Amino acid sequence: MKRFVVTGSGSGIGRATAARLRDAGHAVLGVDRANADVAADLGTPTGRAQAIDAIARHWPDGIDGVLAAAGISAPDRAAETIAINHFGAVAVLEGVRPLLAKHGRGRAVAIGSTSVLLPSDAATVALCLAGDEAGAIAAAAASAQTSYMTSKLALTLWLRREAVTRDWAGSGILLNGVAPGVVSTPMTAPLFDDPAMMALIAQSNPMAVEGFAQPEEIAELIVHLLTMEGHYLLGQMIFIDGGTDAIMRPERF
Template identity: 25%
Template sequence: MTHSTPTPTTATPAPIHALVTGAAGGIGRGICFALIAQARRDGAPIHISAAASAPSEKLDHLLAELRAAGATAQGITGDITDPAQCVDLVAQAHAGGGDLTALVCNAGASGPGRLVDLPVAQWDHTFHLNTRSVFVMAQAAYPQLVRTRGSITAVASMSGLTPHPGYGGYSAAKAALIMLCRQMAQEWGAEGIRVNAVCPGMTHTPLTAPVYTDPAVKTQRESLVPLGRIGQPEDIGRTVAFLAGPGAAYITGQSLVVDGGISDHMLTMIPGRPGRPPIGSAPK
């Protein structure tokens, strides 16, 4: 078998235009900076359309940081629980940066609630925010992504793979999101569009920060993670950047769990089983 020697090329890689929802939040920021770092490594110019629910100093500050890191960036705003505003966000991105090469649907939230008395309005809100928004934005971005043979990456959750009791419709909404990504991957693969999901585990962000102000809770949580620490936004960001970018050119319809191993830790917690690691022994 012979191997041909690749011809060296000096061509600049195609420009990247990524729309990131929830960009000014914890994981969103991690995603933006990871996308920039990856573009720099690849030698590709990058434009980020950083989406937030409304104008804010937080968003302005992020835009200044993204530009300082080497990207061009624009802020775009809209409430993604409203389908019309989802479509408008994609239009704002296109108006300022041309065709998208990557749609990153990261915005979302959980909230406490027991199914036995969960208000239907709360169920609907959870699905509109975490699931329907991704469908509507992906549909709106589809023509652009066909032209660029681009990617869609959604931030789901380990709660979309394992039931999360006491969190209302969150697990069901993220599970539906994972399946939506798999279905889009099947329907749009022929157009060259790849669609994947990332499932973070416990990640330290503004959403979860109140939990970690109690050192005892933080230590207890760390002790359940085989890798011995709580995830950081950059852990998720690097994974999203990989799946959104050229390194994942043959990956579609997948959900990648980024949780330090906690999801698979359950069976080690059954008392009396040989090989059960002592609780609280996770290395720092």
């Protein structure tokens, strides 16, 4: 039995991953705003600190893996999108890194998105990567429609940079991510009832297969990344999108 932390465990991909890990006999500590083992708002510095402290108190001897799945997609809540999707994820990953290092074979996964293929705001991304949360939130307000794409691109670039450092790879911790396409979750449910939005999705997320993904399909890949024995896969953002990435940029990989 291994020990795993899953943020966003109350619904969607986080919930499916937590269930799959538990079904395999592992111990899971879920973190979410409600209906979780640890109730915390990862959109605030206080909530992040509370979550990290609770995890450390629960498993002071270390953990085997963490999934940073908590996130939102709401253009009318640009500040919250940046705060949760990027800064919340980074804070949790960095906050539990010492616990991952205790076992020497820690595994960490973040949730990206195929939306990184779409337009985003470069200035906000730069502020995210500089760790300037107030500045990033202020900048995002001017480009609210791209806040989700921007938050996920910033998280992806952070992951790529950090995964190969001494703190992560040098400590035996493999940091990777998955970039889902459109997944049927409570967050995306409203989209399926909007014909105009579905038409837009067909253009922005072309697929080579029929039907959108279920959370359990994404969880299958995540669990593999969290439990794999090898030490050679790191710094990757793996697209699991029905072929969207290959269709949109076949010569870039």
